[in-house]
Amino acid sequence: MRLHDLAAALHVPSASLPETEVTGVTHNAAWVKPGFVFVAIRGARFDGHSFLAEVQAAGVVAVIGEGQAQGTASPLPYLAVPNARAALADASAALAGHPSRALKVIGVTGTDGKTTTSWLARHLLREAGLSTGLLSTVGYELPDGALRHFPAHFTTPEAPQVQETLREMVKAGAQAAVLEASSHALALDRVRAVNWDVAVWTHLSSEHLDFHGTVENYFADKRRLIERAPFAVLNADDPWTAQLTGVAPGETTYSTEGQPADWQAHDIEERLTGLHFRVISPLGPFEAALPMVGRFNVANALAAMAAAARLGATADQLRAGLACFRGVPGRMELLPDAGSGVRVIVDFAHTPPSLDKALSTLRTTTQGELWVLIGSAGGRRDPGKRAPLGEVATRLADHAVFTEEDCRDTPLADILREMERGAREAGQTNFVSIGDRREAIRQVIAQARPGDTVLLAGKGPEDTLERATETLPWNEVREAEQALAARS
DSSP, X not given: OBHHHHHHHTTOOOTTSOOOBOOEEESOGGGOOTTEEEEEOBOXXXXXXXXXXXXXXXXXXXXEESOOOTTOOOSSOEEEOSOHHHHHHHHHHHHHTOGGGGSXXXXXXXXXXXXXXXXXXXXXXXXXXXXXXXXXTTEEEOTTOOEEOOOTTOSSOOHHHHHHHHHHHHHTTOSEEEEEOOHHHHHTTTTTTOOOSEEEEOOOOSOOHHHHSXXXXXXHHHHHHHHHOSEEEXXXXXXXXXXXXXXXXXXXXXXXXXXXXXXXEEEXXXXXXXXXXXXXXXXXXXXXXXXXXXXXXHHHHHHHHHHHHHTTOOHHHHHHHHHTOOOBTTBSEEEOOTTSOOEEEEEOOOSHHHHHHHHHHHHHHOSSOEEEEEOOOOTTSOGXXXXXHHHHHXXXXXXXXXXXXXXXXXXXXXXXXXXXXXXXXXTOOOEEEOSOHHHHHHHHXXXXXXXXXXXXXXXXXXXXXXXXXXXXXXXXXXHHHHHHHHHO
């Protein structure tokens, strides 16, 4: 794409711009390549305009920004826009050829359940015959089904990576895509230029207040997905849904708690083989079996089915798809017991509500005692949830182990002290703190007895562990498997 065509796509005057070829766009000076356009974003700590000399030397052909500050005149063509982050998203989509316009796209947002619902929706669409890609916090997939990860320096995919991934999906023959839309991605316009077909709302609870400030702001940012889609799938059991009804031109609802809804689940049973329930839907009633742990996953299944049905899946395809779903890595993932008789489950639960759901679910199916290992993130990541995590863990489990979970620049002792305080103030004493997560995993699995259940919570599928200034490779499943092997 030539520079003047990109300017026209951004509604910026282009008559005076050179006929320069643009090969990419980024807002990070370390990621520029020859032929790129650089988006100078003014952030809380850095102003992109201070890197203009550096990016020019790296081969940038133009700059996009909200106006040059005094003393930072650009030596390159400068495209002035009202919102730099919005322009980054729009430029990324234009340079990628607007790939989402060639796809049927489902977006999924909410505090908990986003990942499982996204993977379920992807699976159901494939079972219905649609070649489908996936972009989630666990990684991304092209239609070939191989799970891929972004390079380590992309902690979360920015708008250029989102659009490039969608373009990869189209080139690989995808007909549909499922995207997990986090509050950060919505607030920072990383998914602004995605052409949505269906928006799915799971539920809302307090999270990421270090970034959003208030739960109302958090809700408003997540609501953007519903506002941008022509059709919404809404959770009738979530109190926040009352503020979403009627926002999208079309909608359907789901419930597992007996609320009036288009999609309902009745007669829910948790068996050794998984979840069994009866579905009442616009496609008619049918019996469903889902080989997953956790009653709350019934709600995720209803949401995914409603979204897939909107894109053409039939009741028979939905029923067959649920029955062969293999689960999500690190989401209530049941590990082979290596002959120990101990049931070990790896899950991403890291908020008080999600930990409550996970432990409550496991309590109903545990033959022996229930153990939980949990940590809390450091830095500015909502420190107010540490004490509640300690309270939930000790109230619902027989034994709780508090440990590290990406403590970053916060002293681990401070984090553990807060979790212990939450437990003690609730009158609980059934806990111990073990700072090293590997050692904590080995100890809890070694001490559990046959028939017991061990929940390793908080890390799930994450492949790094942030300890002070270090970022270490991490695989929770492998650590658990090694601990089970050592026990045997």
